[in-house]
Amino acid sequence: LNEKLVCGYPLSIFFIVVNEFCERFSYYGMRAVLVLYFKYFLRWDDDLATSIYHTFVALCYLTPILGAIVADSWLGKFKTIIYLSIVYAVGQVAMAVSAIHDITDSDRDGTPDSMTFHIVLSMVGLFLIALGTGGIKPCVAAFGGDQFGEHQDRQRRTFFSVFYLCINGGSLLSTIITPVLRAQECGIYSKQKCYSLAFGVPAALMVVALVVFIIGSGMYYKAEPQGNIMLDVCKCIGFAIKNRYRHRSKQYPKRQHWMDWAEEKYDKLLIAQIKMVLKVLFLYIPLPMFWTLFDQKGSRWTLQATTMDGNFGALVIQPDQMQTVNPILILTLVPIMDSLIYPLIKKCGLNFTSNFYFSFILSNFQKTLPTFPSTSQSQLKLLNMGSNSVTVKLPGNDALILPAAQVYPFINNCNTKFTNLLPEVILFKSATNDLTSKPQEGNNAIRFVNGMKTAVNVSTAAADFGLIEPFYYSNYSQIKNGKATFTLRSGSQSCEYSTNFGFGSSYTFFIHSTLVFGSNCQDSVTAVEDIKPNSVHMALQIPQYFFITAGEVMFSVTGLEFSYSQAPSNMKAVLQAGWLFTVAIGNFIVLIVAELAKIPKQWAEYVLFASLLVAVCVIFSIMAYFYTYIDPTEIEAQFKKKINEDDEDDKSKPGKAEVEMVKRDSIKCHDEYDKATQTKM
Numbered sequence: 001l002n003e004k005l006v007c008g009y010p011l012s013i014f015f016i017v018v019n020e021f022c023e024r025f026s027y028y029g030m031r032a033v034l035v036l037y038f039k040y041f042l043r044w045d046d047d048l049a050t051s052i053y054h055t056f057v058a059l060c061y062l063t064p065i066l067g068a069i070v071a072d073s074w075l076g077k078f079k080t081i082i083y084l085s086i087v088y089a090v091g092q093v094a095m096a097v098s099a100i101h102d103i104t105d106s107d108r109d110g111t112p113d114s115m116t117f118h119i120v121l122s123m124v125g126l127f128l129i130a131l132g133t134g135g136i137k138p139c140v141a142a143f144g145g146d147q148f149g150e151h152q153d154r155q156r157r158t159f160f161s162v163f164y165l166c167i168n169g170g171s172l173l174s175t176i177i178t179p180v181l182r183a184q185e186c187g188i189y190s191k192q193k194c195y196s197l198a199f200g201v202p203a204a205l206m207v208v209a210l211v212v213f214i215i216g217s218g219m220y221y222k223a224e225p226q227g228n229i230m231l232d233v234c235k236c237i238g239f240a241i242k243n244r245y246r247h248r249s250k251q252y253p254k255r256q257h258w259m260d261w262a263e264e265k266y267d268k269l270l271i272a273q274i275k276m277v278l279k280v281l282f283l284y285i286p287l288p289m290f291w292t293l294f295d296q297k298g299s300r301w302t303l304q305a306t307t308m309d310g311n312f313g314a315l316v317i318q319p320d321q322m323q324t325v326n327p328i329l330i331l332t333l334v335p336i337m338d339s340l341i342y343p344l345i346k347k348c349g350l351n352f353t354s355n356f357y358f359s360f361i362l363s364n365f366q367k368t369l370p371t372f373p374s375t376s377q378s379q380l381k382l383l384n385m386g387s388n389s390v391t392v393k394l395p396g397n398d399a400l401i402l403p404a405a406q407v408y409p410f411i412n413n414c415n416t417k418f419t420n421l422l423p424e425v426i427l428f429k430s431a432t433n434d435l436t437s438k439p440q441e442g443n444n445a446i447r448f449v450n451g452m453k454t455a456v457n458v459s460t461a462a463a464d465f466g467l468i469e470p471f472y473y474s475n476y477s478q479i480k481n482g483k484a485t486f487t488l489r490s491g492s493q494s495c496e497y498s499t500n501f502g503f504g505s506s507y508t509f510f511i512h513s514t515l516v517f518g519s520n521c522q523d524s525v526t527a528v529e530d531i532k533p534n535s536v537h538m539a540l541q542i543p544q545y546f547f548i549t550a551g552e553v554m555f556s557v558t559g560l561e562f563s564y565s566q567a568p569s570n571m572k573a574v575l576q577a578g579w580l581f582t583v584a585i586g587n588f589i590v591l592i593v594a595e596l597a598k599i600p601k602q603w604a605e606y607v608l609f610a611s612l613l614v615a616v617c618v619i620f621s622i623m624a625y626f627y628t629y630i631d632p633t634e635i636e637a638q639f640k641k642k643i644n645e646d647d648e649d650d651k652s653k654p655g656k657a658e659v660e661m662v663k664r665d666s667i668k669c670h671d672e673y674d675k676a677t678q679t680k681m
């Protein structure tokens with residue numbers, strides 16, 4: 001081992017820790033803005049955006065199996081990390097390039113002309129990222145562990161804690177930074193939301209991660225590939241199943257465990273080790289349901305946040321920035337749990353190793369959208385632009401008294417025609433003009449109606465509504481939350497109108513016929529709310545983040561440790577890959593529900609997931625109760641001792657009778673293992 005030590009730690013691990021920080025920054029930074037990129041840049045609907053997001057996350061947790069196989073049987077961990085990091089960085093660069101709208105915006109109107117180009121490039125980018133991040137995932141932590149000698153147990157444990165802190169530190173910083181970058185406007189010909197920068201910075205961090213890892217190259221201990229244990233495990237299981245099937249007739253006596261049918265061909269130690277692994281993998285069966293809920297932070301919860309009010313007083317939070325609550329809570333909860341809660345639980349004599357997890361989802365019950373007309377109806381708006389109230393009589397309806405400068409929304413069958421309305425009453429047909437959904441990304445959609453007899457020009461710092469003809473209306477413009485000041489201009493005369501906006505509203509502003517330029521025009525403009533601003537505050541997501549993160553601390557952190565402690569020495573990576581596989585399955589479940597079930601109400605989908613998790617919690621608790629703890633090191637030592645003794649006997653007294661005895665002893669030892677694992681927890 002490399003003996004360059006700093007404060008008792010191998011110098012090489014500093015490079016590994018910095019590499020992990022940068023890599024996790026890159027991964028979580030890109031992931032934080034991904035669902036909004038799908039929705040607002042690629043213009044996918046919520047379900048498609050959610051599905052592709054979870055397919056990507058699932059892929060990121062499937063590829064660790066591939067990475068472990070390549071590292072163990074072919075390249076070794078060091079080379080695997082280098083090669084796959086290059087693939088990863090290329091993927092991140094592809095994502096950044098795919099988000100440059102100017103590349104295909106030949107008519108320079110701010111929207112890409114060939115969406116196919118952007119979709120294909122981003123999908124290729126995401127595939128490479130999944131291959132890279134997943135492939136190196138089982139290698140980096142294990143490579144860090146390899147740097148410690150057998151006498152450095154304490155240091156190795158501290159390394160893993162620091163490693164976890166770096167993961168969450170990188171995730172925390174990136175989920176704060178990339179949403180801010182995404183909210184900026186950039187572009188060559190036209191300014192649009194800067195997704196290219198939000199993906200470009202993670203790409204740069206991935207290059208930094210690679211460079212840092214290469215700089216440490218001369219200091220690492222690089223263990224040779226050990227051979228593909230995963231393949232051996234699969235072959236052994238396959239043989240046991242085949243052999244059992246071949247001997248299915250009653251004339252063959254039953255064996256204690258179906259894996260014992262591999263005894264004819266495989267080492268008893270390997271069979272015993274596989275039994276240990278299978279026991280833990282069986283316990284993993286309910287776990288995907290936890291990840292199903294957990295990983296919706298980046299999809300459904302972020303989309304939910306776009307319909308909420310992100311004003312925290314001095315701070316305005318972007319919807320995707322809410323994801324930072326998770327690493328913040330991890331960084332505070334892990335030390336509290338480790339130093340306070342777990343020792344307290346232990347003192348009370350409770351065994352807390354069978355983890356109980358739960359999570360609540362607060363559904364977003366806010367209703368800020370008005371009732372929109374059905375397909376057989378149209379919505380009309382009557383605007384009284386005069387300074388007196390008027391009575392309007394619409395065919396087939398009672399007479400309406402329309403006060404001055406007021407709007408009257410009116411749902412009507414498409415075919416009815418209205419004529420002979422007073423000149424000061426303007427009729428809007430909603431189907432062509434009105435906004436029927438929440439404005440994007442928490443912005444406010446604003447338009448002006450000119451009730452004056454002269455054309456008026458309206459503008460703000462952020463938008464130009466252009467020249468509005470008398471009794472006519474402007475197009476919608478997007479205005480951010482906060483105070484906006486509009487300048488109304490006619491020839492050389494102007495006046496200003498200011499108002500405050502929340503998130504996700506739509507307003508029509510009426511310029512009265514009585515407006516006098518040069519004076520204060522604050523009272524001569526009436527705001528009519530077409531779509532209410534988001535009324536539910538983003539802070540209401542904090543309890544759901546708290547519960548899901550508390551679940552992560554109790555379940556994920558302890559679960560990883562459990563998998564490590566219950567795995568045979570040569571199969572720790574197999575179980576880690578199995579653990580990560582449960583994350584992949586969890587993401588596939590979201591995919592199935594989002595794409596196939598198509599539950600119309602979002603709250604109903606949340607309730608379904610939460611109920612499934614409660615059911616799975618009960619099942620998991622029962623399974624955990626019946627789980628028997630084992631000490632893999634002791635069992636392996638017993639086997640090895642027996643094998644050594646047998647070898648000695650073989651050398652001194654070779655003969656058929658002895659060989660039979662060895663076989664019997666071996667089987668006895670095997671039975672001891674079975675008995676040892678039947679002691680209840």
Ligand SMILES: C[C@H](N)C(=O)N[C@@H](CC(=O)O)C(=O)O
Nearest residue numbers: 024167168171326327330552
């Ligand atoms: C940022 C998360 N709280 C976290 O710790 N994630 C870990 C575990 C995982 O989900 O894979 C990580 O990114 O390695």
